[in-house]
Amino acid sequence: MIAWDPNIELMPEAELKRMQFKLLKILVYRLYSFSNFYHNRMVEHGVHPDDITCLEDVVKLPFMVKSDLRDGYPDKIFTAEPEELVRYHVSSGTTGKPTVVGYTKHDLDMWTESLARALTSCGLGRGDVVQVAYGYGLFTGGLGLHYGAERIGATVVPASVGNTERQLELMQDLRVTAICCTPSYLAHIGETATKMGISIKDDTHLKTAILGAEPWSDQMRERIEEELGIKAYNIYGTSELSGPMFTDCSEQAGFHMWGDIALVEIIDPETGLSVPDGERGEMVVTILQKEALPIVRYRTGDITSIDRTPCECGRTHPRIARLSGRVDDMLIIRGINVFPSQVEHALLGIPEVSGNFMIEVYRVGALDQMLVKVELNPGHSRTKSTTS
Amino acid sequence: MIQASPCLPRWNQLVVRMKYWNKEMETLKGEELHALQAKRLRWTVERAGNVPFYQKMLKEAGVRPEDIQTVDDVQKLPFTRKTDLQGGYPFGFMAVPMKEVVRIHTTSGTTGKPTVVGYTRQDLDNWSELIARNLTMIGLTDEDIFQNAVNYGLFTGGLGFHYGAEKLGMTVIPSATGNTRRQIEMIDDFGVTALHCTPSYAMHIAEVAEQIGTTLPTLKTGIFGAEPWSANMRKVLEEKLGLTSYDSYGMSEMYGPGAAFECPERNGLHIWHDMYLAEIIDPKTEEVLGPGERGELVVTPLMKEAMPLLRYRTGDITMFLEEDCPCGRGMKIARLHGRSDDMLVIRGINVFPSQIEHILRSVPEVGDEFLVYVDRVNHLDEMTIEVEINRNAFRGELEDLTRAQNKVVGALREALNLRTRVKLVEPDSLPRYEGKAKRVIDRRGDEL
Numbered sequence: 160m161i162a163w164d165p166n167i168e169l170m171p172e173a174e175l176k177r178m179q180f181k182l183l184k185i186l187v188y189r190l191y192s193f194s195n196f197y198h199n200r201m202v203e204h205g206v207h208p209d210d211i212t213c214l215e216d217v218v219k220l221p222f223m224v225k226s227d228l229r230d231g232y233p234d235k236i237f238t239a240e241p242e243e244l245v246r247y248h249v250s251s252g253t254t255g256k257p258t259v260v261g262y263t264k265h266d267l268d269m270w271t272e273s274l275a276r277a278l279t280s281c282g283l284g285r286g287d288v289v290q291v292a293y294g295y296g297l298f299t300g301g302l303g304l305h306y307g308a309e310r311i312g313a314t315v316v317p318a319s320v321g322n323t324e325r326q327l328e329l330m331q332d333l334r335v336t337a338i339c340c341t342p343s344y345l346a347h348i349g350e351t352a353t354k355m356g357i358s359i360k361d362d363t364h365l366k367t368a369i370l371g372a373e374p375w376s377d378q379m380r381e382r383i384e385e386e387l388g389i390k391a392y393n394i395y396g397t398s399e400l401s402g403p404m405f406t407d408c409s410e411q412a413g414f415h416m417w418g419d420i421a422l423v424e425i426i427d428p429e430t431g432l433s434v435p436d437g438e439r440g441e442m443v444v445t446i447l448q449k450e451a452l453p454i455v456r457y458r459t460g461d462i463t464s465i466d467r468t469p470c471e472c473g474r475t476h477p478r479i480a481r482l483s484g485r486v487d488d489m490l491i492i493r494g495i496n497v498f499p500s501q502v503e504h505a506l507l508g509i510p511e512v513s514g515n516f517m518i519e520v521y522r523v524g525a526l527d528q529m530l531v532k533v534e535l536n537p538g539h540s541r542t543k544s545t546t547s
Numbered sequence: 548m549i550q551a552s553p554c555l556p557r558w559n560q561l562v563v564r565m566k567y568w569n570k571e572m573e574t575l576k577g578e579e580l581h582a583l584q585a586k587r588l589r590w591t592v593e594r595a596g597n598v599p600f601y602q603k604m605l606k607e608a609g610v611r612p613e614d615i616q617t618v619d620d621v622q623k624l625p626f627t628r629k630t631d632l633q634g635g636y637p638f639g640f641m642a643v644p645m646k647e648v649v650r651i652h653t654t655s656g657t658t659g660k661p662t663v664v665g666y667t668r669q670d671l672d673n674w675s676e677l678i679a680r681n682l683t684m685i686g687l688t689d690e691d692i693f694q695n696a697v698n699y700g701l702f703t704g705g706l707g708f709h710y711g712a713e714k715l716g717m718t719v720i721p722s723a724t725g726n727t728r729r730q731i732e733m734i735d736d737f738g739v740t741a742l743h744c745t746p747s748y749a750m751h752i753a754e755v756a757e758q759i760g761t762t763l764p765t766l767k768t769g770i771f772g773a774e775p776w777s778a779n780m781r782k783v784l785e786e787k788l789g790l791t792s793y794d795s796y797g798m799s800e801m802y803g804p805g806a807a808f809e810c811p812e813r814n815g816l817h818i819w820h821d822m823y824l825a826e827i828i829d830p831k832t833e834e835v836l837g838p839g840e841r842g843e844l845v846v847t848p849l850m851k852e853a854m855p856l857l858r859y860r861t862g863d864i865t866m867f868l869e870e871d872c873p874c875g876r877g878m879k880i881a882r883l884h885g886r887s888d889d890m891l892v893i894r895g896i897n898v899f900p901s902q903i904e905h906i907l908r909s910v911p912e913v914g915d916e917f918l919v920y921v922d923r924v925n926h927l928d929e930m931t932i933e934v935e936i937n938r939n940a941f942r943g944e945l946e947d948l949t950r951a952q953n954k955v956v957g958a959l960r961e962a963l964n965l966r967t968r969v970k971l972v973e974p975d976s977l978p979r980y981e982g983k984a985k986r987v988i989d990r991r992g993d994e995l
Contacts, residue, residue: 233736242690244718247737259737264716285646295699295706296723302699305706309649314665316651319700324961332637333651333663 163279163311164272167419168474172467175418175475180214182447183422187211187220189238190453196227196236197453217422217445218433223457225258228399233259239451249297250398250496260299260398261451267306269448270401273420274307280408280415280472281367281392283337285312288364290330292340292348293372293494295319299402300372300494304339313337320344323351330363337367339394341494342375342383346525349387360388369394371403372494373527374482380411393481399454400446405479410471413478421446423477424456425465428486439464441486442479460486490520492527502531512536568683568715569676572821574875581618584824587849589615592624595855597642600635604857621824621847622835626858629657632800637663640854648853653701654799655897658905659962664703664799665853671710673850674802677819678711681808684817684876685768685793687741689716692765694737696730696744696752697773697895699723703803704773704895708743711805717741724748727755734763741768743795745895746776746784750926753787766790772797772804773895774928775884794882800859801848807880815868815879822850825878826858827866830887838867843887844880862888889987891921893928896965900987903932906962912940912951916977921989928991931968932959935977 162168170178187208190197201207204221211219227236237244239261246262262270283289289308293300301319308315316333318326320340326348329335338345345368352359359365365387371394383391395414396403400421405414416423425440426433434440442461446454462484467477490497499518506512515534520527567573575583593612595601605611610623632640633656640663641648649668653661666674687693693712699705705723712719720737722730724744730752733739742749749771756763766788772795781792796816797804806823807816818825823846827836830843844861864885872879891898900919907913914935922929934955941947948971955969 241692241718242716245713245716247718247720249720249733261718288645288651296721302709302721312646312649312668314645314648314651317700317706322961322964329653332660334645 161279161284162474163276167417168276168280168415168476170418170475172475176214179418179422179447182419183214183217183445184208184211186445186447186453186455190455194236194238194453196231197238197455214422217424217456220445220456222431222443223455225399225458225460228258228260228452229256232256234261236453237261237451238453239263244451247297248299248302248398248402250299258398260401262401263450265448265450266401266452269420270303270404271306271310273401273404273417274303274406275310276417277394277404277406277415278307278311278313278369280474281369281390281406282409283308283311283313283367287313287336287367288316288334289313290316290318290326290333290335290338292318292320292326292338292344299396299398300339303396303402303404304369308339323348324355327352327355327357330359330365331357334364336364337369338365339369341372342370342379342391343373343493343522343525343527345370345383345387345391346379349383350525360386365389368392369406371395371406373491374484377481395479395482397459399452399457399459400444401449408470408472408474412470413466413480415470415474415476416444416479418476420448423465423479425463428458428462436465436467439483458486460489462486490518490529492520492529497529506531506533510536566683566686566688568680572819573680573684573817573877575821575877580820580877583821584618584849585616585620587821588618588621588824588847589613591847591849591851591855592857594642594852595857598635598640598855600631600639601855601857618824621826621858624847624857626833626845626860627856628860629662629800629862632662633657633660636660638665640856641665642855643667643853650706651701652703652706652799652803654703655899655902655963657899657901659902659909661701662799666802667852669850670802670852673822674707674805675710675714677802677805677822678708679715680819681793681795681805682712682715682717682741682770684808684810684874685770685791686811687715687717687768691717691740691768692720692737693717693741693743694720694722694730694734694739696722696724696742696748702896703797703799707797707803707805708770727752728759731756731759731761731763734766735761738765740765741770742766742788742790743770743772745773746771746780747774747894747923747926747928749784749788749792750780753784754926757787763788769793770795774892775882777884796863796880796883798861800856800861801846802851806846810872810874810876812872812874815872815881817872817876818878818880820877823848825867825880827880828860830860830864836866838869841866841881844883860887862886862890891919891930891987891989893921893930893965896963898930898963898965902963903959904986906958907932907934907955910951910955910958912937912947913955914938914974916979917986918977919987921987921991923991929968930965931970933970933972933977935974936971938974 191208200221206219243263244261248260249257291304295301368391380391392407394403394406422445424443428441442459461482464480513534513536517532519530647667648665650666656662697704769790769792793809797806807818826845827842836842844863863883865880868879914937916935918933920931959967
């Protein structure tokens with residue numbers, strides 16, 4: 160087995176826990192001393208850095224939720240000096256203002272390192288030609304995987320999204336061996352290929368797909384693997400954590416969350432208390448080495464379970480099962496997170512419609528389609544009413 | 548510790564005015580420069596020997612790497628044209644094993660297939676260094692907040708500037724294109740100080756900002772490129788956006804943008820002499836021209852590993868400026884306005900009429916002739932193509948026409964990454980040519 164960083168990835172569990180504790184301790188002291196936001200939170204919560212005496216004491220720290228990030232717009236809770244920031248990414252917010260994530264050079268480095276380990280664990284390396292078909296720009300998918308694939312020395316084709324026929328042409332002509340995209344987009348590429356008379360299995364060199372940014376099932380994995388003749392790996396991450404960061408390893412039995420990067424807890428979303436390993440609950444993440452926008456006990460809203468038993472691949476870091484749902488009402492439409500409250504906010508800005516609406520989500524072919532039915536505002540429509 | 552005297556200008560102010568990213572290379576002159584260029588040229592010719600096309604070309608021309616002793620020996624080499632690159636599609640011009648290639652970009656080809664360019668890790672590093680030099684040259688530092696409002700992905704503009712700005716340590720906002728209101732909101736909320744986009748998109752941003760009622764007070768530097776823009780447009784952009792603007796030049800074959808850039812003098816673009824050997828030739832006679840004489844820019848990149856090019860004909864018309872630049876850097880070229888071929892730049896995207904023809908010929912509903920109109924509507928380029936229909940492909944139903952029209956629009960968008968307007972016209976209604984066909988009518992002129 161080839162690991163990107165064997166020293167870390169194969170580290171004995173006890174040693175890994177010691178390392179995590181050390182990093183947690185440093186993080187808590189740093190935030191208590193240098194971040195107004197976290198200092199106040201800890202004081203309100205009645206916890207002092209000295210109270211953290213072992214790894215399990217992480218539960219003494221207060222949770223962080225999406226609205227904390229939104230209220231901090233754009234950079235109120237950043238803990239890096241402005242000149243240390245080298246990147247902003249922006250994700251859709253629940254209402255109006257988006258969530259802004261800032262990065263220092265070290266933050267980008269850890270993010271990239273996490274992906275380099277992950278992509279290596281899927282069997283990718285220097286000899287691969289990787290087509291990155293996630294959106295580039297403010298969305299973290301494109302640039303994240305771009306940097307990760309570049310670090311492992313693969314040839315990166317920054318195809319971005321759209322123009323499916325051109326994507327297929329590039330896949331064939333540039334002898335692409337791996338693609339990164341949403342599972343529904345890969346299915347769409349497959350359908351387009353069939354229409355064009357191309358067999359991905361026989362007419363391309365594709366052998367690996369790194370799929371994520373929207374929920375998909377093991378059945379879908381089986382279908383994709385069989386129809387396209389490839390191996391499909393799940394990738395996880397949200398922009399709050401940095402971006403896409405963790406993938407299945409070669410065993411395809413959950414994604415390893417690197418212990419030196421993330422401390423994971425699974426809690427009961429109602430009580431906020433930890434659930435036993437293997438039981439489902441909400442994933443709560445602390446990113447141990449984030450400089451610009453620290454993330455401590457962040458409630459991801461994702462439902463999953465944790466598996467700390469040894470993995471066949473030899474990596475000692477805990478595995479997280481495929482996500483099985485959301486705690487809140489967030490929808491994922493073609494890889495983009497949509498909250499009904501966001502739709503409401505957008506509609507409220509249009510005087511011609513009332514606040515009453517209904518969202519219907521379909522899958523047309525392989526792609527998601529969202530239909531919003533809106534009531535007209537009778538006070539505003541004059542003579543003609545149109546629907547679209 | 549030495550205290551700064553209050554009577555003297557502060558040390559860091561002096562530094563800001565004189566700042567170089569790589570002073571040694573940027574200000575290299577005379578014999579030393581020529582020796583370095585000659586050495587790197589010989590190295591490039593050696594590397595080119597790994598490419599079958601060049602192996603054959605050098606053999607036919609009877610040139611061996613040892614024959615390159617001075618810079619002027621470049622004239623012993625034959626030219627490389629865009630159409631040559633087409634013949635090597637996709638990897639024919641790579642001089643290194645694919646394992647060494649860490650990035651692929653594509654750019655418009657002259658026909659159906661794009662031109663593929665490859666980069667080694669060192670190439671990406673060289674390219675980022677050029678961008679870092681450019682940004683430093685115009686006074687930007689790691690304290691600046693940089694909004695990169697150009698296309699990311701296969702187009703070199705986005706990732707090129709992104710990497711360079713990151714190298715300099717700026718805060719990069721990879722905003723890409725589109726959603727102009729959001730772009731403006733970010734400029735204001737993040738305190739963006741420098742903006743990179745096409746000049747026409749800058750004009751659009753200025754207009755929408757005016758509508759919203761913001762003056763974008765933090766913005767102080769504009770970097771505009773990927774399409775020609777006039778001095779007049781510069782004046783209007785600077786007034787509307789309240790910034791100082793700089794012209795950027797480059798093309799994917801030369802890594803991407805950043806090969807040449809305006810310094811604070813804003814009188815011509817420094818073409819980075821340690822990385823590119825530039826010549827100006829008469830595009831017809833191929834005679835090499837001197838400073839002050841307008842002609843086609845021919846470039847031999849001196850440090851490209853993955854894809855070396857010898858005497859590449861850029862198709863861009865410019866000239867060397869005669870006077871030394873007060874900023875101390877080397878050779879400058881005039882701002883670029885024309886082409887020696889028929890390439891069009893539409894909203895920053897390069898389009899060859901031959902490409903359009905190739906696409907149209909692949910649609911059975913299209914007849915014999917077509918005519919391209921280019922206009923500027925609300926500061927943005929619009930391309931309208933009149934296309935004769937092929938009567939044999941129609942049953943005479945109206946919906947057939949709509950379908951055919953959509954098909955043509957779709958095929959053009961797919962291949963050019965560009966939205967166009969298509970008008971179907973009767974067979975034989977467009978002009979026929981006995982000599983060279985004139986299928987493009989550019990009505991943009993010099994208006995804004």
